[in-house]
Amino acid sequence: MHAHVDLGSVTVALLGPRRLTTTLRDTYQRAAAGVVEFDRPEDVSSRSLSGVGYAVIAVPETTDSADALDGADVWRGALATAGAALPVSVERVAERTRGSITLVGGGPGDPGLITAAGLHALAHADVIYADRLAPAVTDELAPGVRVVPVGKRPGHHPVPQSEIQTQMIEAALAGETVVRFKGGDPFVFGRGGEELLACREAGVDVHVIPGITSAVAVPENAGIPVTFRELSRSFTVVSGHDPLDENELEHLAGLSRSGATIVLLMGMATLPQTVSGLARHGLAGETPLAVLEKGFSPEERSTYTTLATAVVDAAAAGCASPAVTVIGPVVHALADGARPGSGVPASEMPTSDAPVSAASNGDTPDAGTPDPGREARS
Ligand SMILES: C[S@@+](CC[C@H](N)C(=O)[O-])C[C@H]1O[C@@H](n2cnc3c(N)ncnc32)[C@H](O)[C@@H]1O
CATH class of the missing domain: 3.40.50 (Rossmann fold)
Incomplete structure (x- = not known):
């Protein structure tokens, strides 16, 4: 034609x-x-x-x-x-002999935080395999693009990981330009590494476009810097998908005592084991802790508490996945200043001896014991 x-x-x-x-x-x-x-x-x-x-x-x-x-x-x-x-x-x-797969990090949820390279890849895709936590984008897509939602929820993986890989590799081998669209950064608890290896093994051209990880951006949006001069000069990002073992807990408690910030992803279901384990290994009960839910969405919410009171406060607030938990003094680093994002205003922030829960953001606390559910890996 x-x-x-x-x-x-x-x-x-x-x-x-x-x-x-x-x-x-x-x-x-x-x-x-x-x-x-x-x-x-x-x-x-x-x-x-x-x-x-x-x-x-x-x-x-x-x-x-x-x-x-x-x-x-x-x-x-x-x-x-x-x-x-x-x-x-x-x-x-003319046959398209080879397609390609690009793993695109979508950032922490706000479409404005997708990189320019990520948007370019999305705009040129024939098919997009999208995760649940990848930002919603429509305007930027090519007409006729197929968007296949393959998101996982806690305990619910409608399309198993192996099937996602098979489908996208088949599409690429059929000559299509495939985007695997993920929340945050593909290589931070995003299974990007294993998908990349599977693509290589299948002989498919594969590229990665980094994304802004929720591990840093969600705290930042709630007004918590993961490092802060004289408070913390390192931060450790930990998966709470499975309970941490004694060695990990001991190591983390030691890091935290020496001033490191601990950032927990997928940590809601295992919060009780994590906080009790850190306390068992000597972390002070008054260590500040913040649970930051659904960052960059209209439902985003911040709950401020301490290591000692976290389980009770998170339960009372009905804290649920997806959430980033921050442990360490940086939680209050900006308490006296303006708080960026839509977290709790500094003036309303509790101190560690007056922990709050959902009341901190005006929500009615859920009286029942929440079952936040184990958080899904990407
Ligand atoms: C499977 S991990 C993927 C992390 C992602 N690759 C990244 O770099 O942000 C999913 C976890 O990231 C965290 N997360 C991602 N986006 C979030 C958001 N907008 N608000 C709160 N937590 C988020 C939650 O801990 C969630 O359970």
Whole structure:
């Protein structure tokens, strides 16, 4: 088809292997056509063709004429079986031999915090496999892009990790430009490393675009700097997905006593084990602790407490995943100043001897014992 043709509101059915139809899709969409794609003749039916005004059968440019006709006949047969009397053309298409996969870090939830490189990758994707905590973006996407939600919730993984990898690798091998869109940074508890290895093993071109990690951005948004001169000159990011063992707890307590900030991700379900373990290994009960839920969303909320009172306060507040927990004196580092983000105003912040819970942000505390659930790994 010539790219200058304007197809207006016609919907075109593109019939053929995905590695061919993805190339045609771009051309037809530039001509303002609606596009539906079929890569299996058995999917062609009067229902799936509803609203279609024109069909294009894609055959590889390199195929000789007889094979091209044979290939096209299969699709003509499928159209006939579906009772579709459509104008049909056959187009020879250069095969996209190799697709690619780009792991894109989406940042902590605000679309404004996706990097420019990440947005560029999203805008050029044929298919996007999106995690639950990746920011919602629509305006930036190419028309016709397929968005496949593969997000996990605590205890609920509708698309298993191995299946996500299989699907995206198959799409890339079929010539598609694939984006794997993740919350935060792909390499911070995001399974980006293992996905990258799987892509390499399958011989697929793979790239990574970093994202802003929630481990730093969510505290920052709530007015907590993870380092602060004279209070903390290091920070440690820990996964609380599984309970920490005694060695880890002892090590963390030691780090914290020497001034390190502890940042816990996926730590709600294991908070009782974590705080009691840190206390057992000598961390002071009055050590400040903040639970920062759903950062960068309208429901974001900050609960300030201490190591000793964290379990009771988090339960009373009904704290739940996703949340970042910060332990250390930096929690109060900016207490006397203006607090950026929409956390609790400094003037309303509790001190460690007057811990609060949901009341700190005006929410009604949940009287029941919450079951925040184990947090899902990406
Ligand atoms: C599987 S980890 C992924 C971390 C991600 N790769 C990153 O760099 O931020 C998911 C955990 O990150 C934290 N998290 C991510 N986004 C968050 C947000 N907007 N607010 C609070 N916690 C968040 C929570 O601890 C959540 O359970």
